[in-house]
Structures are given as structure tokens and as C-alpha cells.
Amino acid sequence: MALKISNLSGGYGQTPVLHDVDFSVADGRVVGLIGLNGAGKSTTIKHIIGLLQPRSGKIELNGKTLAQDERAYRQAIAYVPETPVLYPDLTLREHLELTMMAYSLDKDQAWATLQPMLKKFRLDTKLDWFPDNFSKGMKQKVMIAAAFMTNAQLYIIDEPFTGLDPVAVHDLLDLVAAKKAAGASVLMSTHVLATAQDNADSFVLLKDGRVRAEGTLDQLRVTMQMPAASLDDMYMAITREGQSE
Numbered sequence: 001m002a003l004k005i006s007n008l009s010g011g012y013g014q015t016p017v018l019h020d021v022d023f024s025v026a027d028g029r030v031v032g033l034i035g036l037n038g039a040g041k042s043t044t045i046k047h048i049i050g051l052l053q054p055r056s057g058k059i060e061l062n063g064k065t066l067a068q069d070e071r072a073y074r075q076a077i078a079y080v081p082e083t084p085v086l087y088p089d090l091t092l093r094e095h096l097e098l099t100m101m102a103y104s105l106d107k108d109q110a111w112a113t114l115q116p117m118l119k120k121f122r123l124d125t126k127l128d129w130f131p132d133n134f135s136k137g138m139k140q141k142v143m144i145a146a147a148f149m150t151n152a153q154l155y156i157i158d159e160p161f162t163g164l165d166p167v168a169v170h171d172l173l174d175l176v177a178a179k180k181a182a183g184a185s186v187l188m189s190t191h192v193l194a195t196a197q198d199n200a201d202s203f204v205l206l207k208d209g210r211v212r213a214e215g216t217l218d219q220l221r222v223t224m225q226m227p228a229a230s231l232d233d234m235y236m237a238i239t240r241e242g243q244s245e
């Protein structure tokens with residue numbers, strides 16, 4: 001089991017946002033983290049990558065918490081944030097080399113892994129450019145290339161599909177499929193439900209900081225008592241729960 005979240009409650013300062021969140025992402029599985037704006041997806045991710053501390057509950061990667069082995073925990077996760085984080089004074093090459101150092105990668109091997117990705121993303125001729133000046137989609141591609149050149153065991157992608165052109169979405173999904181085939185696990189938070197339905201093995205539906213439903217599409221259909229429903233149908237049904245007519 002790559003990632004296991006047990007009874008996680010947490011949030012910011014004194015404000016609890018997540019309540020008893022419980023789910024896991026097994027090796028070789030792609031899990032979609034789904035929920036309305038403010039449901040707690042990014043907060044869950046911030047807890048997993050160690051930016052926030054659990055108020056209670058536990059997050060384990062390969063059976064170990066961040067506190068038990070911080071370096072191994074951090075190197076086992078590659079994260080693509082919703083908003084690209086780039087240093088204004090570093091070139092693309094320097095950004096990539098920084099990631100290589102952070103993940104203790106062999107430089108030659110890492111550059112060999114990167115070449116086809118950079119070519120696909122049309123970044124191969126821009127190594128000496130400053131990505132802080134790139135367009136939003138190009139910045140996202142830099143973050144994706146940096147994450148996917150690592151040998152992480154868990155890839156976390158926060159809202160990957162909104163700023164990318166359709167070709168780049170395809171390329172990203174190919175990268176996800178390749179990592180999955182190699183046995184890594186992927187957690188992606190997204191509002192693009194049709195793409196999630198087609199590309200994730202299972203789903204965690206968050207509502208108001210709690211897991212409202214979890215499982216494969218078929219399992220969700222049983223839980224929700226909505227045979228043949230799409231992910232979109234079930235999402236809308238969950239959204240309407242508790243609302244007055």
C-alpha cells in the first residue's frame with residue numbers, strides 16, 4: 001500500500017477543515033480526488049506532502065509517516081501544484097537540476113528521462129530561458145516534467161487539466177499511464193470529471209471535509225444506488241444532498 005490516510009482531521013490553525021478522512025492509494029493505482037470548491041482537496045494534499053500537520057489521525061507512505069523518515073518520505077512523493085511555483089532567477093535548466101539534487105537523481109540518467117518529455121512539451125529549446133516568464137500552460141509543463149523525471153512512488157497532481165491545451169492533457173495522461181504501469185501510484189485532484197472517469201481507477205469524493213463516497217465507478221454506483229450513473233451524475237447528486245428544494 002503506497003499511501004494510507006487514517007482518520008485524518010486537520011486544517012489551518014484552529015480551523016478544522018478535514019474530519020476523519022480515510023482512504024488509500026495502492027501501488028499501480030490512479031485515484032481521483034473529487035469535490036466542490038472548498039471541499040478540502042488541496043488541504044488533504046497539503047497534509048500528505050507535509051505542509052500541514054494532522055490534528056489527529058495518520059498519513060503513511062509505505063508504512064512510514066513523514067516524522068519517521070522525512071527524507072525517504074519526501075523523496076517518495078512528486079507533486080505538481082495547481083499554481084506553478086518557479087524561481088524568477090533560475091533558468092529552466094537550473095530548475096530541473098535543482099529537482100535532480102532534491103531527489104538525489106543521477107544527472108545523466110535524469111536528463112535522458114527528461115529529453116522526450118521536454119521535446120513533447122516543446123521545452124527542449126528553452127533550457128536557458130527563465131520559466132517564470134512562460135505562459136501558464138508552459139509553466140505547468142515545467143512542473144510536470146520536473147515531477148515526472150523523478151522515480152517517486154506517489155505522484156500527486158493538483159487540478160492538472162485546466163491550464164493545459166488538449167495535446168498537453170494527452171501527454172500528461174500518457175505520463176500518468178507510464179508511471180502506473182511501472183507500479184507507481186497517482187493521486188489527482190480535479191474538476192474535469194469526464195477525464196477523471198476515463199483515467200482513474202477509483203475515486204474519493206469529498207464533501208465538507210469528509211469522505212462522502214469512495215471506490216471504483218461501479219462501487220460508487222452501488223453506494224449511491226445509481227446504476228449506470230456517470231461520475232458527473234453522482235457528483236451532482238452528492239452536491240444536492242442536504243439542499244432544500
Ligand SMILES: Nc1ncnc2c1ncn2[C@@H]1O[C@H](COP(=O)(O)OP(=O)(O)OP(=O)(O)O)[C@@H](O)[C@H]1O
Pocket residue numbers: 012015017035036037038039040041042043044
Ligand atoms: N490558508 C488557508 N487558511 C485558512 N483556511 C483555508 C486556507 N486554505 C483553504 N482554507 C479553507 O479550507 C477549506 C478547504 O479548502 P481547499 O482549498 O482544501 O478546497 P478545495 O477542495 O481544494 O477547493 P478548490 O476546488 O476550490 O481548489 C475552505 O473552506 C477554505 O476556505
